[in-house]
Amino acid sequence: MAETQLLFRKAEVPEHVPPENVIDFDLFAQPSADTDFFEYWKRLQAPGVPDFVWTPCNGGHWIATRGEDIHTIYADHDRFSSRNILLPAERNEAIRVLPTSLDPPEHRPFRSLINHALSPKVVRGLEPSIRELTVSLIEGFRQRGHCEFASEFAELLPISLFLKMVNLPVEDRLKLKALSEQVNRPDGSMTPEEVNQGFYDYLMPVLLERRANPGDDIFSQFLAGSIDGRPMTDAEAFELCMQVLIAGLDTVVSVLGFLMMFLARNAEHRQLLVDDPARIPPAVKEFLRRFPLVAIPRTVIHDMEFQGVRFKEGDLILVPTMLHGLDDRAYQCPLEVDFERRIGIHSTFGAGVHRCPGSLLARAELRIFLEEWLSRIPRFDIEPGRTPKVLYGIVGTVVDLPLVWQV
Ligand code: HEM
Numbered sequence: 001m002a003e004t005q006l007l008f009r010k011a012e013v014p015e016h017v018p019p020e021n022v023i024d025f026d027l028f029a030q031p032s033a034d035t036d037f038f039e040y041w042k043r044l045q046a047p048g049v050p051d052f053v054w055t056p057c058n059g060g061h062w063i064a065t066r067g068e069d070i071h072t073i074y075a076d077h078d079r080f081s082s083r084n085i086l087l088p089a090e091r092n093e094a095i096r097v098l099p100t101s102l103d104p105p106e107h108r109p110f111r112s113l114i115n116h117a118l119s120p121k122v123v124r125g126l127e128p129s130i131r132e133l134t135v136s137l138i139e140g141f142r143q144r145g146h147c148e149f150a151s152e153f154a155e156l157l158p159i160s161l162f163l164k165m166v167n168l169p170v171e172d173r174l175k176l177k178a179l180s181e182q183v184n185r186p187d188g189s190m191t192p193e194e195v196n197q198g199f200y201d202y203l204m205p206v207l208l209e210r211r212a213n214p215g216d217d218i219f220s221q222f223l224a225g226s227i228d229g230r231p232m233t234d235a236e237a238f239e240l241c242m243q244v245l246i247a248g249l250d251t252v253v254s255v256l257g258f259l260m261m262f263l264a265r266n267a268e269h270r271q272l273l274v275d276d277p278a279r280i281p282p283a284v285k286e287f288l289r290r291f292p293l294v295a296i297p298r299t300v301i302h303d304m305e306f307q308g309v310r311f312k313e314g315d316l317i318l319v320p321t322m323l324h325g326l327d328d329r330a331y332q333c334p335l336e337v338d339f340e341r342r343i344g345i346h347s348t349f350g351a352g353v354h355r356c357p358g359s360l361l362a363r364a365e366l367r368i369f370l371e372e373w374l375s376r377i378p379r380f381d382i383e384p385g386r387t388p389k390v391l392y393g394i395v396g397t398v399v400d401l402p403l404v405w406q407v
Helices: 037-045 067-075 107-117 120-144 149-154 156-165 170-184 192-212 218-224 234-249 252-265 267-275 277-290 359-376
Strands: 052-055 061-064 146-148 295-300 304-306 309-311 316-320 389-391 397-400 402-404
Touching: 061 067, 067 316, 107 218, 107 234, 120 146, 120 149, 120 156, 120 359, 146 149, 149 156, 149 252, 149 397, 156 170, 156 234, 156 252, 156 359, 170 192, 170 234, 192 218, 192 234, 218 234, 252 267, 252 277, 252 359, 252 397, 267 277, 267 359, 277 359
Parallel strands: 061 316
Antiparallel strands: 052 061, 146 402, 295 316, 304 309, 389 397
């Protein structure tokens, strides 16, 4: 399946992996431009593909291909550890982030600080700023009749908002975005050590300054927080803030890109939302089921048999959230977008103790964006002759989406 040159080493197939489970799947491959991102992942659910496959790419790892197992593995930290959240495994030695790479009980105190910083009350308080920023960005290009959606909107809304929450200058977004990209979609231009150093050189002076002169931003709140009764160390503060930055800079951006690519190509769905904005909140739920884009690994804690498959201690299992919402065992016609659909369980935000603490903020951004965009630019298309550009990796994303409309 890999259609580009491999960035990382291929592994030998271990003895405990049956040959019929082996498949060549590279998480970081970049298929041709006309490939649909979700259909590419769904090849792992084609008839005859086992529920767990093993690929030699990226150091060698399993992939869970079915929704129910994906949800179980995310939620079961007793059997599936978060100690490696990047592939290949050796990248985790250079890039360590908190609390995502911790299992309970160590995970808990860091997570409660994040929960507090992204609580429902905080998100409600942010809604006016989200709306104001959304409107000003759209009005900046509406009269022009075209925009490159990824760089002129999708990257600006969540990133500017997030940088405001952590009180960092919005001009720094390109530098931080470039570093985050090397974590989620490495292209070989930087080593993991260089990426970590880049974050360290940027963040550490900021954090030391905030320790000395705390503000009311999220980073200052983290630094003032207690970890089981003791202050957080500088190293922990760095790893925690780096995680929140990476998660906040690279996810809503990506969902926005995929859902706008869909709405540009599907006038009927778009018209339903234009005619009846009350449909927007259920539509956001459906978009989150339909456009999941994160794939994170877990590490098997001890030898075991799970769903008839023999796993060895230390085996890595990639757990793609895409393959839950899009699993036809969980949803009928899962590739169809249906705003009337009853949405059950999916794993777009993960599950269990690591379930995304930014989900409320993400939903608010998507809802407000649709309300403001569709009331201002109700009809739009992808520029004729252009193909949007999508990147694959731990987080899939749209980097070039040229849109046009009549003014
Ligand atoms: C639609 C947008 C988003 C998606 C699809 C998404 C997805 C996810 C997923 C799947 C996880 C689980 C990772 C795991 O179990 O290893 C996660 C964790 C996390 N997310 Fe999000 N996320 C989104 C938006 C955000 C935003 C806006 C923020 C912050 C402002 C955020 C902050 C975090 C953090 C800090 C974690 C780690 C939590 C932990 O380890 O306990 N996310 N996210």
